[in-house]
Amino acid sequence: MKSMKKFSGKKITAVTAIIACVIILGVVLGACAQSTSSSQWVADTISRYYYTDVEINDADSLSPSEIVSKYLDEYSAYYTAQEYAELLYGNAGNSVSYGAGLVFLPGEGAVVITCTGNSPAWKSGIRVGDVIYSAIIDGKELVIDSAEDLSAFTAATSDGTCTTFYLASGLRVDLEEYSQYKQSYVLIATDSSAWYFTYDGLTMQESASDAIPSLPGGTAYICLSEFSGDAATQFQFAAEKFNSLGCDTLILDLRSNPGGELDITGQIAACFENVAGKTLLTAKGKSVDDTYTCPSAESRFTIKSGVEVKVMANSGTASASEVLMGALLDYGVISYSDIYLSSYGEEYLALAGEGARTEQTYGKGCMQYIIPNSQTGEALRLTAAILYWPDGNCINDRGITKADGCNTVSAPYPSHAVNTEVEQVISAISQDSAAAAA
Secondary structure, eight states: OOOEEEEETTEEEEESOSSOOOOOOEEEOOBOOOSSOHHHHHHHHHHHHSSSOOOOOOGGGSOHHHHHHHHSOTTOEEEOHHHHHHHHHHHTTEEOSOOEEEEEETTTEEEEEEEOBTSHHHHTTOOTTOEEEEEEETTEEEEOOSHHHHHHHHHHHHHTSEEEEEETTSOEEEOOOOOOEEOBOEEEEOSSOEEEEETTTTEEEEOGGGOOTTSOTTEEEEEEOOBSTTHHHHHHHHHHHHHHTTOOEEEEEOTTOOOBOHHHHHHHHTTBTTTTTSEEEEEEOSSOEEEEEOOOOOGGGOBOTTSEEEEEEOTTOOTHHHHHHHHHHHTTSOOGGGEEEEEEOHHHHHHHOTTOOOSBOOOOOEEEEEEEBTTTOOEEEEEEEEEEOTTSOOOTTTOSBGGGTOEEEEEOTTOOSSSHHHHHHHHHHHHHHHHHHO
């Protein structure tokens, strides 16, 4: 798949995929490390916790990363002590990045395809779908007309020779040193206003410019980007706002939500009255056979059973997102016909490369444990179990698809926030309401 560029502090780093689906649905386990080499510790940990048997006879001749690459699945990974510390920092919702990811699309330019809520990029007015037109580098303007221009731009922001750039809309953005911020994982919008989370990640901030004027009265849109950090508390506050506004219809946007942590998933699922207190999933592996139950939620955080719920998803909707969708389906909050899957055209599929998916969710129905080595600080993430919905269904390597009875909406990649896909869902809701009233 093609790479994208991402602001990170004063640096811009490349990631290996446009759609990443490796955020962990799992738990952190403490492991008592023996006085062995890192490679032998990794091999022993795999033998004990990996979901299926793996025979490793060459641990002494391989590095920890080589063992993981050779023997484990795509969701498993080895972390050095520094990498593990950074992982914990990020999973807590902390960031010092600029918060915008870019990719060059022929015919469109340097397009923003991700923008983290409450990040410097978000606060400066940048949104998904914006196009960076030009940058001032060493006092000269560079118009970004190619992938090479984008690379020059990202290098210049990294070394400090670029401090200003312009969007195609005319917005000027001045790059500054970035301070730590708490990510906003939740955005709630109505036809007249919108709210996200700022400051400590728990303070709701109104943003009228992010309203969706076409939303029918009584309908709210909630976008949930990950099941990490303060996402559960933020979703609870969004549910409270939904209730206080007297809304009776919810569009829940899980597009490109790669998943997150199991306890956060349960807390968010518990915000739906039909799901609270019931089985969320069953996990089965070589050393795991557990059933996870949703907690209960306060009444003010509860979306009542009579609310009409529509869910938006795409090929980047994975893991914990699919678990939540399974619970909503199994307990009657939604039916498959209430799910709207992004349908990508040939241009996107060609850009995304081999393995690109359309008209389905990702299909990650497995759970990872993160097991730290208490003596060295390193850690191993490995797949410990296959996941099953409350009704016993497993969507691992399959996902939720159009064949299940879901609707599809045309997706003009890369826009994935408030765009034509949302408008198509709003139109469908309006048509259903009109038909019901006829």
